[in-house]
Amino acid sequence: MKKTLVATLILAGTLGVALSAHAADTRARFMAANCSYCHGPDGKSRGAIPNLAGLEPGYFVEQMKAFRDGSRPATVMKKHAAGYTDAEFEAMAKYFASIK
Numbered sequence: 001m002k003k004t005l006v007a008t009l010i011l012a013g014t015l016g017v018a019l020s021a022h023a024a025d026t027r028a029r030f031m032a033a034n035c036s037y038c039h040g041p042d043g044k045s046r047g048a049i050p051n052l053a054g055l056e057p058g059y060f061v062e063q064m065k066a067f068r069d070g071s072r073p074a075t076v077m078k079k080h081a082a083g084y085t086d087a088e089f090e091a092m093a094k095y096f097a098s099i100k
Contacts, residue, residue: 025095027091028091028092028094028095029095031084031088031091031092032052032092032095032096034080035052035080035092038076039051039052042099043055043096043099044099052096053096053099053100054096054097054099054100055093055096055097056097057090057093057094057096057097058093060089060092060093060096060097061086061089061090061093064081064084064089064092064093065081065086065089067080067081068081068082068084
């Protein structure tokens with residue numbers, strides 16, 4: 001009985017971690033979708049605006065922080081970047097880096 005309970009708790013914990021990771025991925029995809037109007041579907045630009053797909057996560061986060069604090073000049077990115085936290089930048093960076 002104890003072994004079954006322990007196995008069930010381990011399975012439930014593993015499932016909880018998997019669901020939590022899926023929820024974080026879904027949220028990152030939702031936030032990244034806001035970028036698609038200018039940067040293209042999945043961050044693959046079809047024009048002069050830079051691609052986001054495949055960017056190194058650290059670079060993405062660094063640039064977003066620079067837009068937010070005004071150290072990187074931009075026309076609209078300062079307003080977009082102001083709406084996200086550092087953790088959200090990191091989640092979007094991980095999402096875009098995963099796209100090839």
